[in-house]
Each structure stands twice: as C-alpha cells, then as structure tokens.
Amino acid sequence: MAQPNRLPVPNSEPGDDYVDGFEVFFDEANDQESQSAGMTANQAKVLLDKLTELVTISVDQKVETSKIASQIMDNQRQLIATQQILISLMDKSLELTRHVTAIEERLPSIYELPRLVESLRQRVAQLEGIEIS
Numbered sequence: 001m002a003q004p005n006r007l008p009v010p011n012s013e014p015g016d017d018y019v020d021g022f023e024v025f026f027d028e029a030n031d032q033e034s035q036s037a038g039m040t041a042n043q044a045k046v047l048l049d050k051l052t053e054l055v056t057i058s059v060d061q062k063v064e065t066s067k068i069a070s071q072i073m074d075n076q077r078q079l080i081a082t083q084q085i086l087i088s089l090m091d092k093s094l095e096l097t098r099h100v101t102a103i104e105e106r107l108p109s110i111y112e113l114p115r116l117v118e119s120l121r122q123r124v125a126q127l128e129g130i131e132i133s
Contacts, residue, residue: 126130 122132
C-alpha cells in the first residue's frame with residue numbers, strides 16, 4: 001500500500017495527526033482512479049465501437065447471405081423451368097423425327113409415281129386401242 005508523504009502540522013490537536021494526510025492520500029487515489037477510469041472509459045468506448053462495427057458487419061453479412069440464398073433459389077426455379085421447356089422441346093423433336101422418318105420411308109414410292117402414272121396411261125391407251133405419240 002502506498003505511504004503518503006505528510007508533514008506534521010505544528011499547531012494541531014492530539015487527534016488531528018491521525019486524520020492529517022488522509023485528504024492527500026485520498027486525493028491522489030482519486031486522481032489515479034479517475035485516470036484509470038478515464039483510460040477504462042476510453043478503452044470501453046473503443047471496444048464498444050469495435051463491437052458495434054462487428055455487429056454491423058455481421059448483420060450486413062447475414063443480409064447479403066440471405067440475398068444470395070434468395071438469388072440461388074430463383075436461379076434454381078428458372079433452371080427447373082428451363083429444363084421442363086427443354087424436355088418438352090425434346091419430346092416434340094422426337095415426334096417430328098418420327099414423322100420425317102415415316103415420310104422418308106414413303107419417298108421412294110412417291111418418286112416412282114410419275115413412272116407408274118405414265119405406265120398406267122400407256123396401259124389404258126393400249127386397252128382402249130388409242131395410239132400415243
């Protein structure tokens with residue numbers, strides 16, 4: 001414990017020497033406490049500012065995370081819708097391919113039609129006895 005520097009007061013009463021110096025001791029202690037309290041208050045203010053900054057960053061980060069999650073969900077919905085459209089288009093493509101294949105299978109007979117018609121015309125002409133030039 002710190003010992004105060006005190007000087008005896010020459011014209012004092014017998015009980016005053018015990019009380020003498022306590023004011024100085026408590027004044028110095030109060031000064032030290034106020035300085036340390038000031039340092040503590042400044043440190044507390046700095047720490048509070050940092051805590052506020054961290055909370056703000058945390059909240060901002062949570063908001064951004066929420067926005068990103070919402071955007072991801074929207075993108076997934078759009079992807080599913082696009083996949084459904086693609087599946088529908090693939091079904092139509094298969095259907096068209098079947099029709100084209102059926103037409104291609106009939107094409108040789110269609111290409112033969114002009115010769116067949118000419119052959120039939122000549123045959124009818126022979127049966128009727130008409131000369132074709």
